[in-house]
Amino acid sequence: MAKRRLTQQQQRRIQGNQQQRIARAKHDEAEQILDSPEQSGLVIANYGKQLVIETADAEHILCRSKQNLGSVVCGDQVIYQTSEEEQRGLIVAILPRRSFLSRPGFAGKIKAIAANIDRIFIVTAAIPELNEGMLDRYLVAAEQNELEAIIVFNKLDLLDEQQRAEIETRLCLYRELGYKVIYTSSKLEHGLEQLLQELEQYTSIMVGQSGVGKSSLIQQLLPATEIRIGEISEATGKGAHTTTTSRLYHLDSGGDLIDSPGVREFGITEISSEELTAAFREFRPVLGHCQFRNCDHLEQSAGCAIVAAISTGDVSKQRYLSYLRIRESLVAD
Ligand SMILES: Nc1nc2c(ncn2[C@@H]2O[C@H](COP(=O)(O)OP(=O)(O)OP(=O)(O)O)[C@@H](O)[C@H]2O)c(=O)[nH]1
Ligand SMILES: [Mg+2]
Ligand SMILES: [Zn+2]
Structure with a gap:
């Protein structure tokens, strides 16, 4: 018997039946x-x-x-x-979350990062270079979510004495703001005890640019676990996004630690201008002291208490400029 050609209608019906069967199986x-x-x-x-x-x-x-x-x-x-x-x-x-960390994803969508964390370890390094703007954005996210932020500076082994002193001066600003700063080198196994001490009893997450050494540090803390570590691209000095998915590890000394994929940029969204202002913790003592209640805290704003605090040295110009940049990025969204 000659092979019968199915009419388009018959083909559609067969396809429809198949889809129904698949849906039923799933159900x-x-x-x-x-x-x-x-x-x-x-x-x-x-x-x-x-x-x-x-x-x-x-x-x-x-x-x-x-x-x-x-x-x-x-x-x-x-x-x-x-x-x-x-x-x-x-x-x-x-189950209800006690905390939640997210960041802006593509097309205005919010990308969830982790839940139920107490502490956020913001990892920076000698390579890729320390970027205070990015650090400030992570700090805003931490403050916004009421998470304790700890700054880690990794790859100390790559710096000579003078370069170390320079980095210490730059990070001193953050120590003065009350953030703990830990210097580490996963190569030299330096600073790991201090890191462990801060991780005990908490659920923490390591965040930061790709290639700063988040996974390398976790590997040092958990020698028995195999963790993927990437190579820094020699051409760009940037990591190649080795960690592609967040992963939670239990530490022997107590506490849980989440390794997260590095990002190129860490943006801030979904924050009101009041929340953003309060997220710069050094602004808090003068909030409400501006001459006008609706002060927008710009450099030209008359009687702005934050701007005044720059001249007395209570607020650093660098942090203030960082604040303005984040504000601009919010307006642009
Ligand atoms: N010299 C030196 N290199 C380090 C140190 N820590 C990590 N590295 C190197 O930095 C590169 C990137 O390390 P990873 O641990 O994969 O970085 P990551 O932050 O987890 O990167 P992503 O997973 O992409 O976010 C690797 O080549 C590591 O060997 C360090 O303390 N000193
Ligand atoms: Mg990693
Ligand atoms: Zn003001």
């Missing part, structure tokens, strides 16, 4: 999972649609999350259910 699978008991777990890695959960028995299982749950991130405590084979899970709820 059945979800129903089957949803019949199993609810358990709680901790999200320790996020690979986009797939997440890894640490169960109460310290086992790791691969999960996806139920639709409409929103972003589930590293550090989230979740309720999940497993299929009969117990190999895959479905996250059905996120």
Whole structure:
């Protein structure tokens, strides 16, 4: 018998039937999972649609999350259910978060970074070069989320005496603001005890530009765990984004530490101008002291208490300029 050619209508019907079958199979699978008991777990890695959960028995299982749950991130405590084979899970709820860190993503979207963290370790380094503008933006994010920020300066081994002194002077500004600054070298295993001390008992995250050595530091803290570390591109002096997904590690000395992928830029959004002003902690003592209640704290604003504090040395010009730049970036959004 000659092979019969299907009409377009028949083809469409077959395709439609197939799609229905796939949808039904997916639905059945979800129903089957949803019949199993609810358990709680901790999200320790996020690979986009797939997440890894640490169960109460310290086992790791691969999960996806139920639709409409929103972003589930590293550090989230979740309720999940497993299929009969117990190999895959479905996250059905996120437990209330005590903190949440996010950054602007593409097309005005907010990219969730981590949840339930207490401390944010902002890692900077000799290479890529220390960038105070970026540091200030991370500090704003920390202040906005009421997280304690600690500044780490890594790759100290790459600097000579004079260069070290110069960096110390630059970071002294931040020490005076009350931020702890830790100098490290994962190459020389320098500063690691101090780092560990600050990490104990807390859930922390390491953030910072790609290639500053976040993963290298974590590797030093967890020698028994294999962590991917990247090469700095010789051409650009920039890292090649080695860590592509956030991952939570348990430290032997207590405390959890999340390694996060480096970023080129760290922008600030979703902050009101009042919140931004208060995020510069040295501005707080003079807030409300401007001559006009609706003062916009610009250099030309008459009777601005912040501008006045620059001339008395209570506010550094550099930080003030950083503040203005962030404000401009908010307006441009
Ligand atoms: N000289 C020197 N090099 C270091 C030090 N720490 C890390 N490096 C090197 O810096 C490069 C980048 O290190 P990573 O740990 O991958 O950097 P990262 O911050 O995790 O980068 P992303 O995952 O891309 O965000 C690697 O070639 C490391 O060997 C250090 O203390 N001294
Ligand atoms: Mg890394
Ligand atoms: Zn003012």
